[in-house]
Structure formats: C-alpha cells, structure tokens
Amino acid sequence: MATMAASGPLAGLRVFDLTRVLAGPTATQMLGDLGAEVIKIEKPGSGDDTRGFAPPFMPGSRESAYFTGVNRNKRSVTLDIATPKGQELALALIARCDILVENFKVGALAKYGLGYAQLHERFPRLIYCSITGFGQTGPYAPRPGYDSLIQAMGGVMSLTGEPEGLPQKVGVPVADLFAGLYGCIGILAALRHREQTGIGQQIDIGMLDTHVAWLANQGMNYLATGENPPRLGNQHPNIVPYQVFATEDGHIVLSIGNDPTFQRFCQAFGLAPLLADPRFATNAARVENRALVTETLAPVLAAHPTAWWVEKLEALKIGCGPINRLSEVFADPQVIARGAVVEMARPGAENDRVKVIANPVRLDVTPVDYRLPPPLLGEHTTAVLGELLGLDDAAIAGLRAEGVV
Secondary structure, eight states, X not given: OOOOOOOSTTTTOEEEEEXXXXXXXXXXXXXXXXXXXXXXXXXXXXXXXXXXXXXXXXTTSSOBHHHHTTOOSEEEEEOOTTSHHHHHXXXXXXXXXXXXXXXXXXXGGGGGTOSHHHHHHHOTTOEEEEEESSOSSXXXXXXXXXXXXXXXXXXXXXXXXXXXXXXXXXXXXXHHHHHHHHHHHHHHHHHHHHHHHSOOOEEEEEHXXXXXXXXXXXXXXXXXHSSOOOOOTTSOSSOSSEEEEEOSSSEXXXXXOSHHHHHHHHHHTTOGGGGGSTTTSSHHHHHHTHHHHHHHHHHHHTTSOHHHHHXXXXXXXXXXXXXXXXXXXXXXXXXXXXXXXXXXXXXXXXGGEEEEEOOOOOOSSSOOOOOSOOXXXXXXXXXXXXXXXXXXXXXXXXHHHTTOO
C-alpha cells in the first residue's frame, strides 16, 4: 500500500534513513514532518535499539514510548546491509533517494560500500549527513558517542547542579537532540546548495561540536575571562534575580531581566528602599552581590503561595512561572491551546490511536504533516521494495527467507 501523499515543503524528497536511537532519528523525523518521504532501514529481527528501551510502552501496545517519540512519518524497511544482497538493495534504494542520514561509527559504512566517498562518486546529487559523537576528523573521531558522555566532555555538566553538589546532566538527552537538529539545519542548507549547483555534499555533525556550540553565554563568559564559570544551581550567571525561590507552598521562578523591571518589583512589594542601595541599584551590582540579593528577597517570596505570586507578577508584567511537573505541563492551557500533543491513527494501539508530542515548527502555508504513525518493525518492507524496486511478493519472500530483509 502506498504512503499517504505528503503536503509539506519537503514533499517530493526521499530520505534513506540509516539512523537509530535519538540524534539521527531526531533529524529524520523533522524531515518527515516537513513532508519528506523517510525510509527507515532497520536490522531484521531487532530493529532500532530504542524499540527495546522500555518500559514504558505506549498504552495498549508493545511499542516503547522512546521509539514512538522520534519515529513518526517514516516507513520501516528491514534490510541487512552486512550481506551482499542487502548492499545491492541499499544501493538500488539510494539511487532513488535525495538524502542519506546515518549515525554509524566513522568509517563503518565504507566496508559495506555505503561510505560518503563511494556514494558521492556514484550519486553526485546525494546529500549525505553523518552524525557521530566526535565528527569525521580529529583524535577522538573513532570513539563512540553517548549523550551523557558528551554532556560531561562538553562542559554542561560542570555548569549544572548546586554549587556544593555533584555535577549534573540535563534531565533530557540534549546532546543527542541538538546534534539531530543541527544535522537537519545542515541538510536544509545542502538542499539549497544542490538546487543551485546540482551537487550534493556531506554534512559532518559531531555531537561534541554541537554541544560546545550551544554553551552560548557560558562559553562566551569563559572566553571573555579565562575563568571556569561556577555551578550556580538555579541561578543565572549574568542576571540577578533570575532564579528559583521558595514560596509559602512550593517554588517559583522569578525572572527579572533588567533594572526597570527590578524597580517595578521593589516598588510593588515594599522594597523601594533597596533602590537607593548601590548593591541593588543595577544588574551588575546585583550580580556582584548575588548572595545578599537572594537572602534579602527569599523571605519576601516565602510569605505568599505560588499562585498569589504568579497573579501579582503577571499583572506587573514581571517574568515568573510555577515549576510544573509533566502532568501540569500537558494540562497547561497554553500548551493545550498550541496543540502540543497530537493523536495519530495507529491500528493495534489502544483505541487505534497514539499520542505524540507535536512538532513545534509552525508554518502557516505548508504546515507540519502528521501522516504516518511510528512504524512497526519492517511494516513497509514489502510496499517499499515493490513500489521503488519493482520486486514482487515471491522475490521479497525469498529475500526474507535468506534473512536479507
């Protein structure tokens, strides 16, 4: 059965997806959401490792929540590229594709005839995106890359956590996610270049590279001073007060980004005398006197419950917010209004529906297209090999008997 026709801005493009786990699948799901046809190549019998990253499973199914979150808008084809016949089929499919995305170790695909240099010579229009832990060059290139390892080596763990506590990783796999998103950006740029020249190229994404790139203000703080920024817990390195405070019944984030806002805050809550104190008068002074500012404001915030503070501060247009658990995030009226959760048809799942987190990119003319739910392992093997390569059921059955698909 043919896939539903795509309607996004990348409709008509086809992706040969040799990725698994998170970084690569993040990139290819974004391409699929934008309309590209994504053919996800999986190892027969086992598939993407994240199919086994469970529990939890999706309700009423044996599909892992992890896999489901990053594999919609893809067709799953089982193919053993370690076999000669599998390599022949891979090359035949690649000949019909615009983009190849892979996250194998450096050089691993070359032994199957699927390395960039090999394919570029044969298919010069092919855009080839490689996502690895450390990139294609440098002394660490042969090493495997894992999210927590990259968070450690890339510096963010040294910046995260309480000042006297242990270094902490971020609670979601940001190293993987950023690598996937940067990979997608590179692919889109390469598509534009190919449109102008007719020539494809390789996009070399190293997770450590992308991790260093998003150190942002903290990285620049180091470059400006030569000093390692300290861990500040929930405080901001360059703005005070911009942090978590305890309230009467919980906690709140108070985000005061400039001096006029701090003045409004002080005038509204009986703290006007602080404005005459040079230690409080400017943001630079408050950063220098961080502990004093925190100690002074803490009892003020603790005097009222969180909801009281949110109401008062929002009325004054002062940045603030509760610290939501995920149950509160997905029940938030703004999150609901923005359609952050999408239900997709999924035969065999509970109520034949599956919930996924929506793509946050909002395009008013060519919106994101939710046409295919995350696939079962090998769900589309027969259809893809029939549609693209003209193989009949008997030929595919023979390949299946040999373990090729």
